[in-house]
Amino acid sequence: MGMALANNNAQFRQAALRQVRSQRVASALAVCTGLCMTALVYAPVLWLGVLSVSGDPLGGFPGDFTWRWYRALFAQVAWLAPLLLSVRIALLVAVLCMAGATLAGRVLPRMRRTRRLLLACFLLPLAIPGMVIGLNVFIFYRVFGGLRMGLWSLVLVHLVGAFPFALLGLMVVSLRFETSLLEAAADLGAGPWRRFWDIERPLLMPGIVTAGMFGFLLSLTELPRSLFVAGHLRTLPLYIWAEASSRASHLPLIYCLNTMLAVVSTAISVTAVLALRARLRH
Amino acid sequence: MTTLSAEAQVYLLAGVWGLLALVPLLVSPVFSMVGAHGLRIDWHVSFEAFQDIIATGRWLVILRTCGMASLVTAICLASGFPFALWLALKARNPALLTLVWSLLTIPFFLDPAARMLVWRSVLGSSGMINAALLHLHAIHAPLQWLLFSDFAVAFGLVGSYFPNMVMPIYLAISLIDKSLLQASADLGAPPAATLRHVIVPLAMPGIVVGTIFSFVPIMGDGIVSNILGGGNQAYLADSIMALSNAMNYSGVAAATMCLLGLSGFLLALLYIAMRRALPGNGHGFGQ
Numbered sequence: 103m104g105m106a107l108a109n110n111n112a113q114f115r116q117a118a119l120r121q122v123r124s125q126r127v128a129s130a131l132a133v134c135t136g137l138c139m140t141a142l143v144y145a146p147v148l149w150l151g152v153l154s155v156s157g158d159p160l161g162g163f164p165g166d167f168t169w170r171w172y173r174a175l176f177a178q179v180a181w182l183a184p185l186l187l188s189v190r191i192a193l194l195v196a197v198l199c200m201a202g203a204t205l206a207g208r209v210l211p212r213m214r215r216t217r218r219l220l221l222a223c224f225l226l227p228l229a230i231p232g233m234v235i236g237l238n239v240f241i242f243y244r245v246f247g248g249l250r251m252g253l254w255s256l257v258l259v260h261l262v263g264a265f266p267f268a269l270l271g272l273m274v275v276s277l278r279f280e281t282s283l284l285e286a287a288a289d290l291g292a293g294p295w296r297r298f299w300d301i302e303r304p305l306l307m308p309g310i311v312t313a314g315m316f317g318f319l320l321s322l323t324e325l326p327r328s329l330f331v332a333g334h335l336r337t338l339p340l341y342i343w344a345e346a347s348s349r350a351s352h353l354p355l356i357y358c359l360n361t362m363l364a365v366v367s368t369a370i371s372v373t374a375v376l377a378l379r380a381r382l383r384h
Numbered sequence: 385m386t387t388l389s390a391e392a393q394v395y396l397l398a399g400v401w402g403l404l405a406l407v408p409l410l411v412s413p414v415f416s417m418v419g420a421h422g423l424r425i426d427w428h429v430s431f432e433a434f435q436d437i438i439a440t441g442r443w444l445v446i447l448r449t450c451g452m453a454s455l456v457t458a459i460c461l462a463s464g465f466p467f468a469l470w471l472a473l474k475a476r477n478p479a480l481l482t483l484v485w486s487l488l489t490i491p492f493f494l495d496p497a498a499r500m501l502v503w504r505s506v507l508g509s510s511g512m513i514n515a516a517l518l519h520l521h522a523i524h525a526p527l528q529w530l531l532f533s534d535f536a537v538a539f540g541l542v543g544s545y546f547p548n549m550v551m552p553i554y555l556a557i558s559l560i561d562k563s564l565l566q567a568s569a570d571l572g573a574p575p576a577a578t579l580r581h582v583i584v585p586l587a588m589p590g591i592v593v594g595t596i597f598s599f600v601p602i603m604g605d606g607i608v609s610n611i612l613g614g615g616n617q618a619y620l621a622d623s624i625m626a627l628s629n630a631m632n633y634s635g636v637a638a639a640t641m642c643l644l645g646l647s648g649f650l651l652a653l654l655y656i657a658m659r660r661a662l663p664g665n666g667h668g669f670g671q
Binding site: 145150224227230319353357379 | 411490491606624643
């Protein structure tokens with residue numbers, strides 16, 4: 103009897119060990135694939151930086167490292183106007199995203215019956231390819247409004263692309279918002295504006311900032327939606343797209359421009375992620 | 385601000401959003417079924433644009449695009465789910481977690497064309513991989529299938545849409561109440577059973593959202609196929625761009641409807657298949 107029990111126990115221990123070992127293998131495998139895929143996402147971005155300081159970026163191996171292409175880039179100013187236009191649009195989109203996301207995102211978690219419908223309506227563009235949105239906006243306003251494309255249409259399609267993300271960014275924070283704070287404030291006699299400004303605004307601030315950054319960055323790098331609604335305007339991604347497809351000799355300069363754009367984007371998005379995570383941990 | 389209640393403000397915003405952003409999306413169904421010449425509409429019902437898709441052989445392009453999108457989505461799901469699982473359940477170090485989160489977020493904010501342009505210089509016939517292989521005498525002539533090929537397009541798409549798949553699945557798994565997993569283990573379920581009967585059903589919303597967020601944009605991605613595919617109209621987005629350049633807007637609308645309809649159909653099939661495959665008929669939905 104005792105023997106059998108000990109035997110059983112040993113078997114059980116062995117099975118448990120085997121399980122732990124196979125779990126470790128599975129974990130390692132998962133991490134490996136994940137990191138490989140993440141590397142695949144980042145390899146081109148890092149390679150962009152390497153190529154931008156490489157003497158002959160169009161040949162096989164990078165090498166002969168030089169700042170020549172950056173100097174050449176700063177010697178000409180053709181990209182400056184597209185950059186300024188892109189920043190202007192991005193700032194507009196960022197402000198609209200912040201305002202809209204705050205307005206909807208702080209109330210949506212509290213709405214019981216229509217929350218799903220409204221959320222689906224705001225998030226719908228996420229499930230539609232960017233190019234389709236751009237084309238539809240162009241055709242709709244051109245045919246039924248007789249409007250010429252321009253700044254307004256660029257801002258509109260960028261907003262359609264960015265607002266769902268901005269709203270989600272804000273709701274990450276607002277879903278954890280303690281609504282009893284608002285009831286307490288109301289009991290103490292604070293009006294709706296006072297409740298928003300003194301309680302919700304400071305507590306939701308990381309989400310509001312994130313919404314703005316999402317809007318700014320998504321607009322700054324937006325290409326597929328812009329292709330059809332730019333009219334005679336040229337944003338920076340459109341400029342890069344046109345240069346890259348027309349003149350191969352300009353490619354080194356495009357690498358430099360993109361490297362700088364990637365550095366700025368990365369810095370801003372890291373800030374946004376850190377702000378969000380800091381708030382989530384509280 | 386004080387005159388409208390907070391909820392009324394949201395309805396107002398939704399109304400403006402619907403008018404400016406969602407109503408234009410009705411262009412596709414309308415334009416695909418009326419006779420339109422360029423931007424002029426003749427208001428009569430006509431399915432000419434859809435017949436053109438069959439007559440011009442565009443339906444083959446659509447099938448190819450579906451195949452490519454399914455393949456890339458499957459690769460992303462197969463590699464993304466285990467990674468998301470590890471990220472949500474096993475990664476304890478907050479610094480590491482923040483790093484991976486940032487790494488997965490940043491690609492959303494990078495110029496899509498720039499990343500693909502770089503692959504050209506790596507995969508091209510005088511690019512780095514061919515140069516290295518030639519140098520090592522592994523091959524005698526540059527590999528032509530590396531660039532401007534289906535391989536290059538699949539490669540570029542996987543790298544572009546992997547984060548779209550991982551993020552929603554990660555969020556869904558990290559929202560699972562950890563005491564459920566403990567309870568499953570305490571009741572004697574091996575990890576595989578816990579995964580199949582507890583984690584996957586509860587993570588299903590994330591899996592569905594991740595699949596939609598990768599499959600649908602891949603179906604309509606014209607940038608990767610344009611830069612890495614060589615632009616010979618092999619994929620639906622190239623087709624749509626060409627139709628738009630030719631100002632054949634009813635053709636554009638019909639192709640778009642095929643894109644959206646097929647995406648919806650395939651995703652619905654996938655959804656049903658997943659629910660069937662799961663025990664307990666997919667708890668975790670609609671909660």
